[in-house]
Amino acid sequence: MSEAQSALRGTWHKGLVTVAEAGLQGMITLRGQTGEAGFADAVKQATGLDLPDTRTIVAADKRAIAWMSPDEWLLMCPYEDAHDMVAGLRAALAGRHHLVENVSDARAMFTLDGDDATLREVLAKLAPVDLHPERFGPGEMRRTRFAQVPGAFWLTAPGAARVVCFRSVAQYMYDLLCVASSEGSAVGYFKP
Amino acid sequence: MLILECPCCGVRGEETEFHGGGEAHIKRSGPGSSDEAFHDYLFAKENPRGVHFERWRHVYGCGKWFHAARCTQTLEVFGTYSAQTTEPPQDIKDKISARRPGWTWREFA
Ligand SMILES: [Zn+2]
Numbered sequence: 202m203s204e205a206q207s208a209l210r211g212t213w214h215k216g217l218v219t220v221a222e223a224g225l226q227g228m229i230t231l232r233g234q235t236g237e238a239g240f241a242d243a244v245k246q247a248t249g250l251d252l253p254d255t256r257t258i259v260a261a262d263k264r265a266i267a268w269m270s271p272d273e274w275l276l277m278c279p280y281e282d283a284h285d286m287v288a289g290l291r292a293a294l295a296g297r298h299h300l301v302e303n304v305s306d307a308r309a310m311f312t313l314d315g316d317d318a319t320l321r322e323v324l325a326k327l328a329p330v331d332l333h334p335e336r337f338g339p340g341e342m343r344r345t346r347f348a349q350v351p352g353a354f355w356l357t358a359p360g361a362a363r364v365v366c367f368r369s370v371a372q373y374m375y376d377l378l379c380v381a382s383s384e385g386s387a388v389g390y391f392k393p
Numbered sequence: 394m395l396i397l398e399c400p401c402c403g404v405r406g407e408e409t410e411f412h413g414g415g416e417a418h419i420k421r422s423g424p425g426s427s428d429e430a431f432h433d434y435l436f437a438k439e440n441p442r443g444v445h446f447e448r449w450r451h452v453y454g455c456g457k458w459f460h461a462a463r464c465t466q467t468l469e470v471f472g473t474y475s476a477q478t479t480e481p482p483q484d485i486k487d488k489i490s491a492r493r494p495g496w497t498w499r500e501f502a
Binding site for chain 1 (some may be wrong): 401402403404407410417453454455456457487
């Protein structure tokens with residue numbers, strides 16, 4: 202079998218914050234009906250994770266489930282575990298209305314690290330989201346657009362964010378993040 | 394700037410995160426209808442200055458469709474509501490009446 206490669210092979214850049222392509226990341230799309238009795242239990246049985254509330258992400262160990270829409274979630278796990286995770290989910294959800302697909306190779310992920318106020322500013326330059334610390338904090342999942350492409354982001358801790366997008370626009374997203382965090386472009390909007 | 398709140402996921406987002414889907418509550422005229430009714434269904438759209446009802450999709454967010462009642466003149470949004478309805482809910486109509494007494498739109502008032 203050929204050797205899997207992430208979209209930008211871990212390219213990184215240090216500007217106002219450090220932007221890095223996160224490398225291979227297991228990602229699984231899960232769709233189903235939250236209201237259906239036993240659905241959440243079946244997901245928990247297969248993944249060990251509780252379904253997150255609307256617009257949130259729950260993480261444990263090396264796994265995470267993010268809310269994507271009222272009937273869709275994004276499950277993250279180590280790249281090499283995705284295949285087995287899909288099989289486990291399909292077995293646990295057999296007989297129910299659901300969709301489970303390994304989308305690891307269809308996505309790209311970026312990490313942003315740096316000063317919290319500066320990092321918020323970098324994101325706010327690209328996405329039409331209120332990033333004031335009182336309005337957006339760690340644990341919240343936000344699907345939105347970054348300039349001209351769809352993307353989603355969340356804060357793993359103050360000063361640390363992750364961004365996911367389609368693999369086909371990975372270079373565009375990386376360039377956007379690098380320009381938004383280029384030296385000399387600080388605005389200081391979220392500085393206390 | 395137009396600010397909409399998606400009733401499906403609760404995000405209060407700016408217009409560019411959404412995509413307009415045209416006039417709301419259109420009744421389809423298809424096979425068996427008169428030419429005039431079919432013509433009106435396709436082409437005769439409301440274009441008011443003031444109270445208007447539209448379909449919107451949270452295209453960069455949760456992906457769901459919903460309805461919005463807003464003022465085309467001031468960009469005031471009276472409310473957003475489920476896509477799974479054929480007419481504006483009473484609470485939305487009440488909110489519009491409070492802000493624009495005497496409003497009408499197609500058969501609604
Ligand atoms: Zn939404």
